[in-house]
Amino acid sequence: MSERLVVPDELDGSRVDAGLAKLMGMSRSLAATLIAEGNVLSGGKPVGKSAKLTSGAVLHVTVPERRDPLEVVEEVVEGLKILLDDDDFVVVDKPVGVAAHPSPGWVGPTVVGGLAGAGYRISTSGSPERAGIVHRLDVGTSGVMVVAKSEQAYTALKRAFKERTVDKVYHAVVQGLPDPLQGTIDAPIGRHPGHDWRFAVIEDGRPSVTHYEVLEAFGKASLVEVHLETGRTHQIRVHFAALRHPCAGDLTYGADPRLAATLGLTRQWLHARQLGFDHPRTGERVTVTSDYPEDLAYALEVLESGKA
Numbered sequence: 116m117s118e119r120l121v122v123p124d125e126l127d128g129s130r131v132d133a134g135l136a137k138l139m140g141m142s143r144s145l146a147a148t149l150i151a152e153g154n155v156l157s158g159g160k161p162v163g164k165s166a167k168l169t170s171g172a173v174l175h176v177t178v179p180e181r182r183d184p185l186e187v188v189e190e191v192v193e194g195l196k197i198l199l200d201d202d203d204f205v206v207v208d209k210p211v212g213v214a215a216h217p218s219p220g221w222v223g224p225t226v227v228g229g230l231a232g233a234g235y236r237i238s239t240s241g242s243p244e245r246a247g248i249v250h251r252l253d254v255g256t257s258g259v260m261v262v263a264k265s266e267q268a269y270t271a272l273k274r275a276f277k278e279r280t281v282d283k284v285y286h287a288v289v290q291g292l293p294d295p296l297q298g299t300i301d302a303p304i305g306r307h308p309g310h311d312w313r314f315a316v317i318e319d320g321r322p323s324v325t326h327y328e329v330l331e332a333f334g335k336a337s338l339v340e341v342h343l344e345t346g347r348t349h350q351i352r353v354h355f356a357a358l359r360h361p362c363a364g365d366l367t368y369g370a371d372p373r374l375a376a377t378l379g380l381t382r383q384w385l386h387a388r389q390l391g392f393d394h395p396r397t398g399e400r401v402t403v404t405s406d407y408p409e410d411l412a413y414a415l416e417v418l419e420s421g422k423a
Contacts, residue, residue, distance in 0.1 A: 130167065139176065145222055192229030202264065207261075209387075211410070215260070237264050256383070261390060272395055286339070296329040304353050334421075335423050336418055356369055389402060
């Protein structure tokens with residue numbers, strides 16, 4: 116399918132990926148994929164995703180036929196790092212923009228595909244597209260993630276996550292200063308009644324518990340450490356948004372776009388910092404930590420400098 120699009124005045128100056136997503140009613144990640152594949156042209160030349168749109172400019176967009184959305188594609192995933200390689204599992208540092216596994220509506224890179232492309236043979240338990248996946252991180256969240264390589268590890272790790280014996284530690288930069296500085300958010304989460312792609316604190320939602328502690332305050336924002344007792348979709352983002360302290364850069368949940376721009380953020384400041392679990396074979400405690408990626412580290416530097 117090919118489309119000819121004229122950039123309207125209201126999108127003048129917008130990034131191409133963001134503008135294309137609005138013009139075609141698609142996700143920003145899909146727009147970025149089309150751009151990266153050279154399927155978006157302006158003046159006969161491929162555009163870059165961070166290029167700016169100009170009012171009246173003409174874009175020629177080709178949307179190719181897509182593969183089976185559940186097919187695992189072996190690929191090299193840029194930024195996917197191995198933090199710990201064990202006979203029973205592999206712990207990865209998942210970059211932003213990468214899904215845990217293939218799913219309908221997602222055409223970008225996946226952890227499963229990246230591991231397959233790197234030569235890893237992981238557990239075949241579960242459906243083929245989710246082989247080895249015992250937990251997930253959102254596409255827009257970076258950080259540490261464990262994938263089972265053996266059947267024993269798959270069973271043991273799935274049980275550990277279900278029984279909440281896994282320590283899941285996140286770091287987030289949230290707007291303002293939470294009060295109290297240390298506390299627990301115990302509020303049920305379910306689908307937003309008005310937006311099926313968002314979640315919210317609702318009365319009949321699933322039980323959700325988030326423990327947090329402010330590590331550093333910067334005035335306009337604070338660095339917090341978060342321990343998850345449950346693992347609902349968007350849990351940290353929803354809970355802090357409900358407190359009126361959304362994650363910096365998280366425009367979906369009400370973050371200030373001006374602060375996001377000042378910090379150079381194009382996604383929420385949220386990182387899976389550490390994962391602790393019992394080794395599925397030996398029972399010894401395993402703890403793996405992930406460093407902040409460049410975009411989050413830069414935003415933190417801006418806050419520490421007082422320039423935000």
